[in-house]
Amino acid sequence: MSDKIILTAENIYKSYQTTKSVKLDVLKSVSISVPENKISVIVGASGAGKSTLLHILGGLDRPDNGTVLFNDKNIYDLSDDKLARFRNENIGFVFQFHHLLPEFTALENVSIPQMISGKTFDAAKKYSMQLLEAVGLSDRINHKPAELSGGEQQRVAVARALSNDPSIILADEPTGNLDTANSDILSKIIVDLKEKFQKTFVIVTHNFDLAKVADSTFEMKDGVIINRD
Numbered sequence: 001m002s003d004k005i006i007l008t009a010e011n012i013y014k015s016y017q018t019t020k021s022v023k024l025d026v027l028k029s030v031s032i033s034v035p036e037n038k039i040s041v042i043v044g045a046s047g048a049g050k051s052t053l054l055h056i057l058g059g060l061d062r063p064d065n066g067t068v069l070f071n072d073k074n075i076y077d078l079s080d081d082k083l084a085r086f087r088n089e090n091i092g093f094v095f096q097f098h099h100l101l102p103e104f105t106a107l108e109n110v111s112i113p114q115m116i117s118g119k120t121f122d123a124a125k126k127y128s129m130q131l132l133e134a135v136g137l138s139d140r141i142n143h144k145p146a147e148l149s150g151g152e153q154q155r156v157a158v159a160r161a162l163s164n165d166p167s168i169i170l171a172d173e174p175t176g177n178l179d180t181a182n183s184d185i186l187s188k189i190i191v192d193l194k195e196k197f198q199k200t201f202v203i204v205t206h207n208f209d210l211a212k213v214a215d216s217t218f219e220m221k222d223g224v225i226i227n228r229d
């Protein structure tokens with residue numbers, strides 16, 4: 001298996017001016033390399049800067065300083081429009097709350113991003129069925145979010161993150177709302193997706209079972225990475 005680095009953040013700084021006189025340094029010269037087709041996990045106490053880093057890695061939030069290289073190009077050299085296109089084509093996001101569209105079925109929720117990218121519903125549906133099968137929901141495709149359990153909703157959110165076939169999936173506390181059994185199912189699915197669909201995952205989590213599936217682990221404290229494993 002290759003040890004190619006797919007995404008590199010170098011010397012990232014981010015601070016927030018909370019009041020006129022108070023500046024909060026949230027990320028202080030953070031550098032991180034994300035290996036392709038692996039699961040990288042970021043752990044650390046609340047407020048350490050994990051979500052901020054994840055957003056910067058995914059092109060959601062510009063750093064004050066530093067670069068994020070994808071295929072040797074700094075994504076923050078791109079205009080906002082091009083950055084949005086980069087995100088749509090290359091990055092899938094999963095959050096703690098699933099943010100599924102309540103009036104649409106699981107199949108439709110997974111298909112909509114593909115249709116926005118120009119696929120017909122029939123073409124989108126075919127791929128969505130494969131994704132929903134991969135997350136163990138073949139028999140729930142016509143359920144709306146309210147007709148699914150919390151664990152199932154989150155699995156639909158994961159399938160949706162893969163909808164446009166991004167190479168990288170960034171997940172922020174994807175098991176934050178799940179019990180142990182459902183966290184365990186989701187952890188196994190993530191490993192499965194990595195292998196079956198050749199995906200790269202970067203996951204922020206407090207969940208021990210999910211952290212266990214990591215190929216690399218980064219520990220953050222007060223805006224710096226204090227451990228790499």
Ligand SMILES: Nc1ncnc2c1ncn2[C@@H]1O[C@H](COP(=O)(O)OP(=O)(O)OP(=O)(O)O)[C@@H](O)[C@H]1O
Binds near residue numbers: 018044053
């Ligand atoms: N938009 C913002 N404006 C001001 N401060 C912010 C902003 N976003 C985050 N912060 C602060 O930056 C610090 C890091 O936040 P971040 O969300 O990255 O932490 P985290 O490690 O993800 O924590 P948690 O585990 O609680 O989710 C926190 O102290 C937070 O209060």
Ligand SMILES: [Mg+2]
Binds near residue numbers: 051052
């Ligand atoms: Mg967070």
